[in-house]
Amino acid sequence: MDQADIPALLGRLSSDEDAMRKMAVFKLQSSINDPAFADAFISSGGLNVLRRLIMTTGGNTLAYSLQSLSRLLEVDMGWDIFEAAGAGELVERVVELIVTHPLVNILRGAMSILVAIVSHPQSGRGDIKIPSNFGFRALKPAIAVYPQFFEMVVSQLNSADHALCANALMLLNALMRDAISETGKSDTGKVAATGEEWPKFIKRLQDLGVIKAAYILMQSSALQDLAHPLLEFQALTKVLLKKWREVRVDLEKPDHRRALKGLHLSSAPERGHQNGGSRVEELQENGKKGSRRHNPEKWRRLGFETESPAWEFDETGFLGMMDLTDYVRKYEDGFQKLLLEQSSRPLSDRCPFARVSLTVTMILYDHFEVEKSDVEDSKRYLVLDGMKNYDKVFKPLLLQWSRLHGASLQAFFRLWKATGATQDDFNKVAELVRILVEQVVGQAARTKDVSEVEEELAEFDYNRLRELQMELLEITFEDEWGQHLLQVRDELKNEALQFVKEQRVRCLLDGAWFPRSVQYKSSMDDGYRNGPRTSNAAWRFVKLSHNRRYLHYADFGSQMTKDPPLNDLAEKIDLSTISSVVSNVSATSDDTSSISSSSTLRSPSRNQKQSSTKITINSFVLEGDDKSQHSNSKKEQVERAILTLTPTSHSAASEWLDGLLMLLNQAPITAETNKLVTLVSEYGLKIRLLNVRLDDGYGGPPEGAGVVPSREGLDDDYYYEV
Structure with a gap:
């Protein structure tokens, strides 16, 4: 609409005929968001006309009038209508x-x-x-x-x-x-x-019901139309949480004092006294009316560190007080039972309820990144994201703060009990709960109901949680101390290799029985229930000498109940003469998962199928003029097998093959030995990581580090002690 038409438009807007007014205001709403047109409209007195339409009309005329004023305000004009x-x-x-x-x-x-x-x-x-x-x-x-x-x-x-x-x-x-x-x-x-x-x-x-309604909308499929206001509501929720945290707990304020008093009364202090607590009341001996004396552990009984609990809310502010009192109000019976149960334990083993609640508040506060609550940044992020990745942007569980706090609090108690923790372990359990929240709440889909999240928090497997903790520790320290961690891994791998070498060599020192003949299956029976069926069956016993320089062995007609001593083993091989050890041991086997610390050939199963595994020990021998007809033939060294072992299981083959190789200063080759080396080294790394807190190394050098000491008062009279 042209600006020249504004006088005629104002005339139609002021008409007594509703149809004419309706048509005029309908055209107005489509033109008034043009700043030039809006300026001319306002200069011509259009605001008074528009105000009169809103005050007196109805139906579509009123709807168009409201829409016209709304669009005028959108272009930041027409504010005078609210100042007149x-x-x-x-x-x-x-x-x-x-x-x-x-x-x-x-x-x-x-x-x-x-x-x-x-x-x-x-x-x-x-x-x-x-x-x-x-x-x-x-x-x-x-x-x-x-x-x-x-x-x-x-x-x-x-x-x-x-x-x-x-x-x-x-x-x-x-x-x-x-x-x-x-x-x-x-x-x-x-x-x-x-x-x-x-x-x-x-x-x-x-x-x-604002929060409940917003929570339902945030999980709905209508996000495209509601994205901006919902995202702003989510950001405002963070602003509110942050503002609650900034409110200091002050017992001079009546509502703060009432909240803390209500917490004490909900703990059933009289029942706590009757169940072993210190006396709450004592009657004066003068026979007058009894006077009430405070329990000396009034607040420590509830899990506070001192009898002046106000300062303990410094980190969480009134937000921590709200979460604490809200949980007690919802789960009063469970709260009282917990206190009674804890009161029967030594002080060092008690789970401090109040401290747990405040810790869980901060875990959720950090998880949802409440400090990052700028609405404009959130809007820009949504626009850049193309309004598609809703699961990443929207966090409806933030609106279920109270329920998440209660479920996480109960998970803390469960882990405390499962780990047998004491108060010295408080931070370790808190770290487990932090990982639990990151895993369950952080990985929850946008449409996942809060009741499912509560159930997962209550039932999450403790062993899986510890695995996640170790994975997180490794990733964290890999990023922070990559080079140092690599060095530690190498050291631990070498230590593990030496440990496994010693274990394998000890198997050789213990000795083992190896069958010499090939067993066959008789057509008259099934299996090998009675052992070897050949009459000339023989066994070979092999054992490493105590000085680890010779391999002794001897053949026997049958396997003895008691292993023969080293003196009865007539044959021996000097390890320094061994040229190679070869075998057909495969990298995989049905029993590769079993890790033995000693030889498995002590009592071979009668029903076990005979293994075809062979370990061949080779050595160089001289071959030449002793077998040749020509006197000038030259002697040369030829590698030949000097001893063959037939282990009856893959584990035994791994022990003897890798044991012999390690004695010869060669690397182990079987999958079972390498798996054992990895297992030992990883356990060593985990033990070291568990002794390091996540915040170690992040705080910078200690105070005073790197400061050059003053030489004031010193002279040149010094010496080095060598």
């Missing part, structure tokens, strides 16, 4: 429409206008002539007339119309942000609009 006379009546009219009007198109426009009014002081656009006409203050008189306003706005979060639902959420976001922002203060420093009790305002919205 009668602005209060206009705001009250818009609030009235939200409370009483059922039409969706009217509700959408009305809520958009209120979002602009409440958000105007937060945007920082220009100077506001009358501050009380914007922000939450502007709505307060109208809400006093229509106290059901908040309830009606929250109810629109369940609307099937996504645009209306988004507008309602944006209005609630604006109200919350204005309530907790510094701009809510007047020039005198007093909070003029929301009052000094901003927590009560937030609680009022929460009691109306």
